[in-house]
Structures are given as C-alpha cells and as structure tokens.
Amino acid sequence: MANQVLSRAQVLCFLDALENEVLAYQVPVVDLIAVQTTDPYRVLVATVLSSRTKDEVTAGAATRLFERAPNPEALASLAVHEIAQLIYPVGFYQTKARQLPTLAAILIARYDGAVPDTIEALLELPGVGRKTANLVLSAAFGKPAICVDTHVHRIMNIWGFVATGSPQETEMVLRRRLPKRYWSKVNRFLVAFGQKTCRPIGPQCDICLLATKCPRIGVQPRKTKREPMHAI
Known part of the structure; x- marks a missing residue:
C-alpha cells in the first residue's frame, strides 16, 4: 500500500x-509508576524527569529522588545542587534541578501540596509542557x-x-x-x-x-x- x-x-x-x-x-517507566502508586505527585515528577531521558535512567533517578523527597514539602526543601546529584544523568538534569523545587513550592502555595488535575493549571508549572501535562492527566488522574x-x-x-x-x-x-x-x-x-x-x-x-x-x-x-x- x-x-x-x-x-x-x-x-x-x-x-x-x-x-x-x-x-x-517493556512498560514505560511513567506508566509503571502510575500502576505502583496513586500519588499524582510522583507521576508528575517522574514525567518531568523522563523528558529526553531513557526509561532506565528515569527509573533510577526517580527512585533516588523520592527516597529524599517523597512529597512536595520535602522536594521544596532540597537545594538545587542536591537535586542535581540525585537525578543525574537525566537529560537536562541541571535545568530540571532548578525547576523541581519551584514546581513543588507552587504546588504548596497554590494547591495545598496537591497536583492540579486540569491541563491549564499543569501548564503553569515549570518544566511542564503539553506532552507532560497530558500524560499526568491520563496516568495520574485517569482522564x-x-x-x-x-x-x-x-x-x-x-x-x-x-x-x-x-x-x-x-x-x-x-x-x-x-x-x-x-x-x-x-x-x-x-x-x-x-x-x-x-x-x-x-x-x-x-x-x-x-x-x-x-x-x-x-x-x-x-x-x-x-x-x-x-x-x-
């Protein structure tokens, strides 16, 4: 044809x-995390980490980061250089290390630590584009x-x-x-x-x-x- x-x-x-x-x-790492947890925070952060990154690298970085930052409050308290060390070698890890604590601070200030479930609100978060926002809506919220x-x-x-x-x-x-x-x-x-x-x-x-x-x-x-x- x-x-x-x-x-x-x-x-x-x-x-x-x-x-x-x-x-x-092999199940994509973000889908695997969504199956293992109902926590939209982990799905969101893992999705941000996964951009321009192989699944196996994302999985390792997410595991290390969530051990230190299991919620937005813990993530917001980490220094940028600490986050960079934890998530290396994900793609653009230095940029993501700067974005993630800001993202966490916004979740705390605007949404009481919760992840918003609309594409408009998700797109206002640093490091979140349409691909990430749609994946979070689908994987974390079933929308x-x-x-x-x-x-x-x-x-x-x-x-x-x-x-x-x-x-x-x-x-x-x-x-x-x-x-x-x-x-x-x-x-x-x-x-x-x-x-x-x-x-x-x-x-x-x-x-x-x-x-x-x-x-x-x-x-x-x-x-x-x-x-x-x-x-x-």
Missing part, C-alpha cells in the same frame, strides 16, 4: 492490534488526554492519519478524529511500538504486524528478507 493514507477505521484497527502486541514490550511525543507524531504521519508539522498540531487533529476511549492508549501503544519496531532509524518493517497494510509514508525500511510476524 504505497503512500495511501489510512482511514479512521483502519487506524482504530491498527491501535486494537497493537494493544495485544505491546503487552510483551482522557492525548499525550503526543515524537513517536506518536511520527507514526501518525507515517500512517497518513495526520499531515502535521509538530506534536501539538498532531494532538489537536487526534482530538478531533479519535474516539475518547483511545486517547489514553495512543501514547502507551505507539511509544512502545516506536521504540521496538517502528523505529525512527532502521524501522523493522519486515517483522511488523502492520507491514502489509501500512502506507509507510516517508519511511526508508531496513534491507532484509525476514517475513512479517503475526501480520494483520
């Missing part, structure tokens, strides 16, 4: 197929929210379901085109799929379960003769 964009029904079929596929994949990172943005464009130039544009299109029951699933499915199979460099189209139907818009697949596994 060369460069023929997918219909809404086909995209929903793809997402349903991926739901079973990604069960065997329908579409978290669009580079994987979601890239794969939706590969499928031709959107033709957008930025993750925020992709989010707005998906809000209009996807049923709400899929909103919280999109990031979890496509991040795992994008890390393991539909990679930005060297995508494994030859073993992809969607290989026979994917438009592959803009994709240069690896040169290999392996057959697709569990194709739909």
Whole structure:
C-alpha cells in the first residue's frame, strides 16, 4: 500500500492490534509508576524527569529522588545542587534541578501540596509542557488526554492519519478524529511500538504486524528478507 493514507477505521484497527502486541514490550517507566502508586505527585515528577531521558535512567533517578523527597514539602526543601546529584544523568538534569523545587513550592502555595488535575493549571508549572501535562492527566488522574511525543507524531504521519508539522498540531487533529476511549492508549501503544519496531532509524518493517497494510509514508525500511510476524 504505497503512500495511501489510512482511514479512521483502519487506524482504530491498527491501535486494537497493537494493544495485544505491546503487552510483551517493556512498560514505560511513567506508566509503571502510575500502576505502583496513586500519588499524582510522583507521576508528575517522574514525567518531568523522563523528558529526553531513557526509561532506565528515569527509573533510577526517580527512585533516588523520592527516597529524599517523597512529597512536595520535602522536594521544596532540597537545594538545587542536591537535586542535581540525585537525578543525574537525566537529560537536562541541571535545568530540571532548578525547576523541581519551584514546581513543588507552587504546588504548596497554590494547591495545598496537591497536583492540579486540569491541563491549564499543569501548564503553569515549570518544566511542564503539553506532552507532560497530558500524560499526568491520563496516568495520574485517569482522564482522557492525548499525550503526543515524537513517536506518536511520527507514526501518525507515517500512517497518513495526520499531515502535521509538530506534536501539538498532531494532538489537536487526534482530538478531533479519535474516539475518547483511545486517547489514553495512543501514547502507551505507539511509544512502545516506536521504540521496538517502528523505529525512527532502521524501522523493522519486515517483522511488523502492520507491514502489509501500512502506507509507510516517508519511511526508508531496513534491507532484509525476514517475513512479517503475526501480520494483520
């Protein structure tokens, strides 16, 4: 199917197929934390740490930080250099070390130490962009929210379901085109799929379960003769 964009029904079929596929994949660290705790503070902080950082690095940094700062009050009391030492080597750790105590102080001053559950309030916190805010709403509060990172943005464009130039544009299109029951699933499915199979460099189209139907818009697949596994 060369460069023929997918219909809404086909995209929903793809997402349903991926739901079973990604069960065997490693769970993203933020989703794992959300399963292990009902504390929105930990989900928020872990999500901030996870930006531009591998999951295993985020997991270690979050564990070290939460041992010293299990709540906003403790985090606000830590010095910036202490936080930097605890979260190193997450991406932009020095910037995040400056942002986190300010974030905690705002939670204490404005929300009595609680994490707000609206995207507008979350976006006012330092270090929180739309991707982080949507992920917190979904993972911590169970609210329908579409978290669009580079994987979601890239794969939706590969499928031709959107033709957008930025993750925020992709989010707005998906809000209009996807049923709400899929909103919280999109990031979890496509991040795992994008890390393991539909990679930005060297995508494994030859073993992809969607290989026979994917438009592959803009994709240069690896040169290999392996057959697709569990194709739909």
